Amino acid sequence: MSFLDYFLGSRKKTASVAKDRLKLILAHERSADTPDFLPALQEELLTVISKYMPVEKDQISVHMERRGDFEVLELNILFPEQHSPG
Amino acid sequence: MSFLDYFLGSRKKTASVAKDRLKLILAHERSADTPDFLPALQEELLTVISKYMPVEKDQISVHMERRGDFEVLELNILFPEQHSPG
Numbered sequence: 436m437s438f439l440d441y442f443l444g445s446r447k448k449t450a451s452v453a454k455d456r457l458k459l460i461l462a463h464e465r466s467a468d469t470p471d472f473l474p475a476l477q478e479e480l481l482t483v484i485s486k487y488m489p490v491e492k493d494q495i496s497v498h499m500e501r502r503g504d505f506e507v508l509e510l511n512i513l514f515p516e517q518h519s520p521g
Numbered sequence: 522m523s524f525l526d527y528f529l530g531s532r533k534k535t536a537s538v539a540k541d542r543l544k545l546i547l548a549h550e551r552s553a554d555t556p557d558f559l560p561a562l563q564e565e566l567l568t569v570i571s572k573y574m575p576v577e578k579d580q581i582s583v584h585m586e587r588r589g590d591f592e593v594l595e596l597n598i599l600f601p602e603q604h605s606p607g
Contacts, residue, residue, distance in 0.1 A: 441524035443548055443591050456550040462529055464542040472573040479572075483565045487558040505529050 455488065455514040463506045473499065473508045480510070488514050541574065541600040549592045559585065559594045566596070574600050 442458065459480065463473055477497065484490055490512060498509040528544065545566065549559055563583065570576055576598055584595040 438524040438527035439546075439548075439588060439593060442528070442546065443550075443588060443593075455552055455555050456548075458546075458548040458550075460525075460528065460544075460546045462525075462542075462544040464529075464544075466541055469541050469574075476569065476573060479569045480566065483562065483569060486565075487562060488555075502525060502529060507525060507529075 457484065457488070457510075457512040457514070459508075459510040459512075461508040461510075462502075463508075464504045465506065471506055473506050477508055477510070484512070488512075491515060543570065543574070543596075543598040543600070545594075545596040545598075547594040547596075548588075549594075550590045551592065557592055559592050563594055563596070570598065574598075577601060 442460065461473060461476070461480075463471070465471065481490060481495070494513040494515070496511045500507050528546065547559060547562070547566075549557070551557065567576060567581070577600075580599040580601070582597045586593050
């Protein structure tokens, strides 16, 4: 099982619900003199994504952690069932 | 070993080189009627990221694939050694 399978997780869907999901992982390995821009980037990413899909604040889960030299940002977004593309 | 460790990979650094790296994975699980916006999103994400760090086109590796219901976009960006924050 690859890490991608792990990342994507169980793909079970209930028969009648076909919500869209977006999962995003951003890992920044930085040297000491580089500012941590992930929190600011997160806001801008959500702004960009919301141009394509209707993002609702309460449907976003955010997780940020440090892993060695990496700052890791994980976003999970669930989109509402109805949306008109474009 | 968690999937995050796998995703982040070996963190060996040569002693003298401290380049910054950014790894991004975006996975979109979509229903049939939703347009695939990852290719367009990719361009916008790079534009946003380049506001924080100097992105050079030849230092970006892009990988896109389909995994079941997921469209998966993976970006790896290496930043030049010198950069002035801000």
